[in-house]
Amino acid sequence: MKAMVMGGLGLSNLALQDLPDPRPGPGQVLVRLHAASLNYRDLLTLDGKYGSMQRRENLILLSDGAGEIAEIGAGVKEWKVGDRVVGCFFPFWQNGEPQDYLLRDAPGGLADGMACQYRVFNSDAILPIPPQLSFVEAATLPCAALTAWSAVRAAHKTGPEHVVLTQGTGGVSLFALQFAKAAGATVIATSSSEEKLRRLRSLGADHVINYRDDAEWGKTARKLTKGRGVDLVVEVGGAGTIKQSIRATKLGGTIPLIGVVAGPSLDLPLPLITMNLLKVVGVALGNRRQFADMLRAIEHHAIKPVVDRVFPLTELPEALAWLQAGKHVGKVCIEID
């Protein structure tokens, strides 16, 4: 099979290789992948910045993929050849609270990922694709969508009475916008350009703020809530945004810490959190049960993932460069022939 393999760190070490076709063992299935999607994490992995455990060479990249079952291993009863499936980010975390031993072997970082034609999955590490989604759309879901779902539905039970603030137009933030709107919430969304703000409005954002023009965007968001503050900030910026996020959030509000696109560490006066009784919680995707709940909600609300551009597998380096340039809105995807 063809696979895009990171021979070593850096974009220049990414190359197409011919590898032996894998075969499923007992309790496993072989999936013919048709699509994959990129996440900010793939850029960190290529740079060797995805934690001390990440593989630094001979790694098939990308955590998110979708395809159809091509072969069934011994003892597997719940799937058949031809079923359309999407992979889980954490293959062992089925349900309940996270445990170290359940968070192992995440694809495209610790284990081989989805930038290839065939991949073996444990039969309980995949889920069926909602009928209205294409393979490309389904491939956008395992990391960004599930993380947004956990922020909007698990870290905080968002409903019509709530105001949610999202940051930027990347994968996680657009899913958070879509899930918050599906729950009936009011959404305030920030971005870096007028064109992207227009896209946010067309996707349902009630209010938009250009964070490049308005350094005090947190204060502006609070004003939009008549001084009360927002209930939830989906925090993907990290160090460069959290002070404004705190500014925007109501007394007792929730800030799920998700990402670091605007920096990983900072000096933060902690009384800002304690005196405002904020619930600042780490979010690391979710389990398979939550993924299944999210897929049902996507089907029920007919949510269409926002696909920015689709590149062929051979152009994965170009796709990663496009993601790094930050011009995208939504998900950058890969089609696999």
Ligand SMILES: NC(=O)c1ccc[n+]([C@@H]2O[C@H](COP(=O)([O-])OP(=O)(O)OC[C@H]3O[C@@H](n4cnc5c(N)ncnc54)[C@H](OP(=O)(O)O)[C@@H]3O)[C@@H](O)[C@H]2O)c1
């Ligand atoms: N904890 C988890 O489970 C988890 C899971 C998935 C992702 N993440 C993390 O979440 C972050 C986002 O991931 P992603 O895949 O959605 O990234 P992405 O698709 O690459 O999106 C990044 C976007 O962030 C926006 N941005 C950049 N600087 C910003 C700033 N100062 N303020 C507001 N927005 C800013 C930009 O949009 P605009 O140009 O519109 O501003 C940019 O396109 C990453 O740090 C990633 O590692 C964490």
